[in-house]
Amino acid sequence: MIDSHSHTFYSKHATGSVDELVRASIAAGVKVLTITDHAPFAVDSDNRLLEAELDYYFADIDRAQQEYQGQIKILRGLEFDYMPGSESYNHDLMARYELDFAIGSIHYVEVPGNRMVKVWELPRLAGQAFLDRYFANLEALLESGLFDAVGHADTLLRGVSEEVVLRRLEPLLPLFARNGIAYELNASGIRKSSLDLESGHEIHGVWSYPSRALLPQLITHNAAFTVGSDAHDPCDAGAGIRDMLNALLPLGLQSISYFECRRRIDVPLDEPAALAVGQSNQKIILQ
Ligand SMILES: [Zn+2]
Ligand SMILES: [Zn+2]
Known part of the structure; x- marks a missing residue:
């Protein structure tokens, strides 16, 4: 199993040390784990690494790489926030640290004449002004050339119909392959709540994203895919990846x-149960 999106206590709203996350991931059958705590960003300091913590963060990852060598491959990642104007800050941060993987995610959207909307404020996601700005920012993220992958681009499905999200995403589909993201x-x-669009009530246990309707279109446009649990607690290590x-x-x-x-390292998925084959001579068995 490959898990390319995970958090530790360095993200502040997540729990568990690097060591605890790694041990839980090994127990869950993860063979390639990328730790991607939220990178420093001006918008807040309570939900992310601080610049002063980055050396400790990467030292913890390096230590775990040594300690668990042969049991799991551990990679150095960060989940960056993207907003227009953040390019040079993110670029400078990436230049200072050796990274394996840089995710670009949109968590905050500045809607004109409004306060900042966060993508977990579910009742606000279907507003036209929000959608216009979100997808404009997503296009800018895809064109920025900064990131290896875009994180949870379809997270809006927690509060917006799939039809609307697909229509908005359609013009952006060629950008993934074209820009190598x-x-x-x-x-x-799969485990987060979503809005029942008819009643407006928050419901649990319903798959909101990733979009199953979008997947074939992305494949047609030759997009590459990463997978991640987005665990914020060691007990969610690898969660949902196998089912997904x-x-x-x-x-x-x-x-x-x-x-x-x-x-980018591509891992072909041959069969549903024993998905195999890695790079060169190395075999990675996905269970
Ligand atoms: Zn995120
Ligand atoms: Zn995340």
């Missing part, structure tokens, strides 16, 4: 990717 299949949409892949394989998903030293 992968589309993340984020398994946290089993559901997506019949829809035409043929390979997933992860990044090492910012280079």
Whole structure:
């Protein structure tokens, strides 16, 4: 199993040390784990790494790489926030640290004449002004050339109909392959709440994202895919990835990717149960 999106206590709203996350991931059958805590960003300091913590964060990852060598491959990642104007800050941050994987995610959207909307404020997601700005920012993220993958691009499905999200995403589909940025299949949409669009009530236990209707279109446009649990607690290590892949394989998903030293490594998925084959001589068994 490959898990390319995970958090530790360095993200502040997540729990568990690097060591605890790694041990839980090994127990869950993860063979390639990328730790992607939220990178420093001006919008807040309570939900992310601080610049002063980055050295400790990467030292913890390096220590775990040594300690668990042979049991799991551990990679150095960060989940960056993207807003227009953040390019040079994010670029400078990436230049200072050796990273395996850089996710670009949109969590905050500045809507004109409004306060900042966060993508977990579910009742606000279907507003036209929000949608206009979200997808404009997503296009800018995809064109920025900064990131290896876009994180949970379809998280709006927690509060917006699939039809609307698909229509808005359609013009952006060619940008993934053209700009060499992968589309993340984020398994946290399987366990997160969503809005029942008829009643407006928040409901649990319903798969909101990733979009199963979008997947074949992304495949047609030659997009590459990363997968992640987006665990914020060691007890969610690897959560949902197996179920998600089993559901997506019949829809035409043929390979997933992860990044090492910012280079994409494609892992073909041969069969639903024993998905195998890695790079060169190395075999990675996905269970
Ligand atoms: Zn995120
Ligand atoms: Zn995340």
